[in-house]
Amino acid sequence: MNYSEFIKKYANHPHYKAPRGSIIHAKSWQTEAPLRMLLNNLDAEVAEDPANLIVYGGTGQAARNPEAVKEIIRILLEMDENHSLLVQSGKPIGLIRSHPLAPRVLIANSNLVPAWATWEHFEELKSRGLMMYGQMTAGSWIYIGSQGILQGTFETFVECGRKYFNSDLKHKLIVSGGIGGMSGAQPLAATMTGATYLGVDVDPERIKKRLETHYIDKMTFDYNEAVKWTLEAKERGEAVSIGLVGDIGDVLEKLLNDNIIPEILTDQTSAHDPLNGYVPNGFSLEEALELRKTNPILYKEKSLKSMARHVGFMLEMQKRGSITFDYGNNLREFARQGGEEHAYDYDGFVPKFIRPLFCDGKGPFRWVALSGDPEDIFTTDRELMKLFPENEHLIKWLTEAQEKVDFQGLPSRICWLGMGEREKAGLLFNQLVREGKVKAPIVIGRDHLDCGSVASPNRETEGMLDGSDAVSDWPLLNLMANTSGGATWVSFHHGGGVGIGYSQHAGMVIVADGTNRAAENLSRVLFNDPAMGIYRHADAGYKTAIENRKKFDLNT
Ligand code: NAD
Numbered sequence: 069m070n071y072s073e074f075i076k077k078y079a080n081h082p083h084y085k086a087p088r089g090s091i092i093h094a095k096s097w098q099t100e101a102p103l104r105m106l107l108n109n110l111d112a113e114v115a116e117d118p119a120n121l122i123v124y125g126g127t128g129q130a131a132r133n134p135e136a137v138k139e140i141i142r143i144l145l146e147m148d149e150n151h152s153l154l155v156q157s158g159k160p161i162g163l164i165r166s167h168p169l170a171p172r173v174l175i176a177n178s179n180l181v182p183a184w185a186t187w188e189h190f191e192e193l194k195s196r197g198l199m200m201y202g203q204m205t206a207g208s209w210i211y212i213g214s215q216g217i218l219q220g221t222f223e224t225f226v227e228c229g230r231k232y233f234n235s236d237l238k239h240k241l242i243v244s245g246g247i248g249g250m251s252g253a254q255p256l257a258a259t260m261t262g263a264t265y266l267g268v269d270v271d272p273e274r275i276k277k278r279l280e281t282h283y284i285d286k287m288t289f290d291y292n293e294a295v296k297w298t299l300e301a302k303e304r305g306e307a308v309s310i311g312l313v314g315d316i317g318d319v320l321e322k323l324l325n326d327n328i329i330p331e332i333l334t335d336q337t338s339a340h341d342p343l344n345g346y347v348p349n350g351f352s353l354e355e356a357l358e359l360r361k362t363n364p365i366l367y368k369e370k371s372l373k374s375m376a377r378h379v380g381f382m383l384e385m386q387k388r389g390s391i392t393f394d395y396g397n398n399l400r401e402f403a404r405q406g407g408e409e410h411a412y413d414y415d416g417f418v419p420k421f422i423r424p425l426f427c428d429g430k431g432p433f434r435w436v437a438l439s440g441d442p443e444d445i446f447t448t449d450r451e452l453m454k455l456f457p458e459n460e461h462l463i464k465w466l467t468e469a470q471e472k473v474d475f476q477g478l479p480s481r482i483c484w485l486g487m488g489e490r491e492k493a494g495l496l497f498n499q500l501v502r503e504g505k506v507k508a509p510i511v512i513g514r515d516h517l518d519c520g521s522v523a524s525p526n527r528e529t530e531g532m533l534d535g536s537d538a539v540s541d542w543p544l545l546n547l548m549a550n551t552s553g554g555a556t557w558v559s560f561h562h563g564g565g566v567g568i569g570y571s572q573h574a575g576m577v578i579v580a581d582g583t584n585r586a587a588e589n590l591s592r593v594l595f596n597d598p599a600m601g602i603y604r605h606a607d608a609g610y611k612t613a614i615e616n617r618k619k620f621d622l623n624t
Contacts, residue, residue: 069093071142079141081134082119084110086478088440090508094145097438097509097581098172102557103144104438104478105209105511105577106130106137114213114477116249116274121158121200123211124249125565126338126345128203130211132158147172158200158207169589171551175209175559175575177202178568185562185569187343191364201341204564208575209557210513212434213476214253214283219465219484220422220432220517221257224395227421228332229261232391237263238305241298243323243330244268244395245316245378247275247284251336254395255284255309260468263332264302265309266294268316270347270356275311281474287311291322299328317349317374320381324388333382333390334417339399340567342371346402349374372406379403379411386414393417396517396527398566419531426528427605427612429487429598429620431518435497436480439508445479446470447506448497455496456489487598487620494580494590501582511556512594513577516564519601521546524564524571533609540572546600547574553592554578 069077074093078085086104087093094100108114109130115123121137123130131137136159143153143160152166155175164174178201180190193199205211229237242258244251247269255278258265267284269275278284285308288294294312301308312319316337323329338345347356348370359367379399386392394400394416403411418426425431437444449466456462465483485493497510514521522528525537547560555576562572578593580586599622605613606622616622 071145074145075138075141078107079137081137083112084118086111086440090439095148097579098149098556099144099147101438101509101511101579102173102209102577103141105436106140108436108477109206109209109211110137111477114211123203123206125203125206126341127201128206128564129158129200130206130209132200133197136160157198158202169554169585171555171558173557174551175207175557177207177559177561179560179562179572180568187341187568190563190568191343201563201568202559202561204516204561204573204575205513207561208516208559208577210434210511210575210577212436212480212482214249214256214278214281215469215473215476215480215482216253216432216434216515217250217517218253218257218469218473219482220515221253222260222465223425223484224417224421225257225261225263225332228391228393231421233331237261238307239302240264240332241266241302241330242332242334243320244333245335246337246397247278247311248338252278252283254336255311256282256472259285259307259309260472262307264298264306266298266312266330267309268312268314268319270313270315270353272313275313278311281476282472284309284311287313289313291319295326295328315347315349315374317378317381320378320385324381324384329385329388330390333385333392334395335378335382335399336395336397337399339375339397339402340565340570342368342375342402346371346375349377372402374406375399375403376406376408376411379408383408383410383413393420394526396565398526398570401526401566401570416527416530418528423605423610424612425484425486426519426601427610428616429519429601430484431520431598431601432482432515433485433490433493433512434480434482434514435510435512436478437506437508437510438478439506440478441507442475442479444506444508444510445475445481447500448510449481451496451500452483452493455492487602487616490598491591491594494578494594495587498580498582498587498590501580509579509581511577511579512590513575514597516561516573516575519598520604521575521597521600522571522573524566524573526566526570534607536608542600542604543572543574546597549596549600550574550576550593553596554589555593
């Protein structure tokens with residue numbers, strides 16, 4: 069198939085689809101893999117808004133513009149293994165000379181010199197076509213749909229249940245805002261823990277998408293109906309998820325007036341971006357979208373005030389007994405800017421629930437079957453359960469995920485694995501490819517929400533023991549470690565999760581193509597990547613991380 073035929077079939081904007089099967093179009097799997105993953109990120113089954121190349125997280129894009137997508141495709145189809153492609157904020161810049169063990173693609177997205185790192189400056193550059201917002205896995209081509217955050221959210225709710233509700237979330241209500249790309253994982257994660265869930269999104273189309281993919285059970289436009297369904301389900305101890313169309317601030321106010329106080333309260337609206345993410349209170353969705361274009365300054369002002377009001381209600385619910393936590397969207401910071409002085413009076417989910425996992429080098433390990441055949445993922449699930457027979461938590465997770473998770477785009481899986489485990493799993497997958505037990509290579513990557521690859525003082529590195537929350541040498545070292553180890557593509561981003569100015573983070577993806585060379589690279593990369601988490605947390609003084617450093621022989 070020549071280039072134009074390929075574009076017509078797989079990248080006819082806005083219709084994108086990754087090729088399936090074991091026949092490659094590029095010169096090797098090293099370049100076929102990023103090609104398929106870029107197209108998969110933009111597949112309508114996966115992306116929130118392919119027409120604007122938006123994958124998830126407000127405006128997180130996979131490439132700068134449709135021309136850039138085509139050019140990346142052309143280069144990946146033609147490139148050999150003695151070169152690497154440079155991508156600057158979603159635009160291909162050129163090739164450098166490298167070697168077969170080096171990454172094939174080197175990506176930098178949305179990075180700005182610190183004193184210029186504001187949404188305003190970013191927007192100005194973006195409007196001149198000079199930048200794009202890469203979020204975390206959008207611009208690094210390893211987004212896998214709502215499943216990507218599902219286990220992290222599940223772990224968070226489980227830990228919350230363990231800490232505050234004797235590990236039993238039956239008859240407990242979780243309330244949250246946002247039912248979009250990542251936030252759409254909350255309803256399913258909540259029901260997987262046995263809780264009842266009420267979620268609110270201002271955009272009905274977003275809730276419909278979650279209904280179609282079975283991430284949410286029911287949807288209504290009517291507050292009273294939502295409350296009736298919610299209270300009935302909670303009373304009966306039913307794990308049901310309900311999506312209500314509305315503004316989350318308004319709904320929290322009504323719940324408070326009706327004295328309906330959820331046991332657990334959080335939020336995952338796209339608050340990281342007060343202009344192109346969060347929708348201010350008092351406008352219909354259409355009016356808000358119009359105001360965004362006609363008067364962005366007023367929009368942002370309204371957005372900040374609405375977030376302050378929204379957080380004010382969350383604080384009131386916290387006072388009345390809700391276990392309240394931030395879920396990584398920087399809502400507290402923008403509420404503070406909007407005038408809520410006490411916005412930081414509730415904690416983020418990392419210090420509250422997740423940091424102990426980070427001290428074990430644990431993070432969201434995800435993989436994708438490039439064949440497109442769901443059976444390949446079921447094979448990896450089974451083999452992984454055999455590899456870790458003692459890990460009951462993992463076995464339970466994989467079994468439930470098989471039953472409850474619909475694949476979006478290329479079949480994929482996520483599970484949290486730590487130091488030692490990730491390397492073993494990677495080598496196992498490579499073996500499965502080598503022995504023909506799966507039909508094509510598998511790519512392995514992770515979110516940037518991870519133990520050793522992020523500096524994000526309102527999220528992953530909030531409240532570090534030694535106060536080093538804002539030190540971003542760590543994600544840079546992670547990038548260098550993964551490049552040195554031979555990941556297949558690496559990336560360094562700014563602003564993911566919490567918005568421009570608030571985070572820096574690194575990503576990696578590596579292909580298991582069944583070769584000895586892949587085994588060597590996998591061994592290095594999947595050792596180094598979690599090791600960075602242990603180094604980072606040991607250096608900050610966390611006792612378990614210091615012990616893990618000894619246990620895994622991570623010497624200086
Ligand atoms: P998204 O843009 O796909 O969805 C956000 C949803 O919020 C949209 O559907 C939007 O309609 C809704 N929304 C906006 N304002 C609202 C309001 N006032 N009331 C009700 N609904 C409103 O984004 P996403 O991918 O779901 O990500 C959500 C947020 O979570 C982002 O800020 C993202 O950066 C962050 N995030 C957190 C994690 C984590 O691990 N905690 C991971 C990824 C992303």
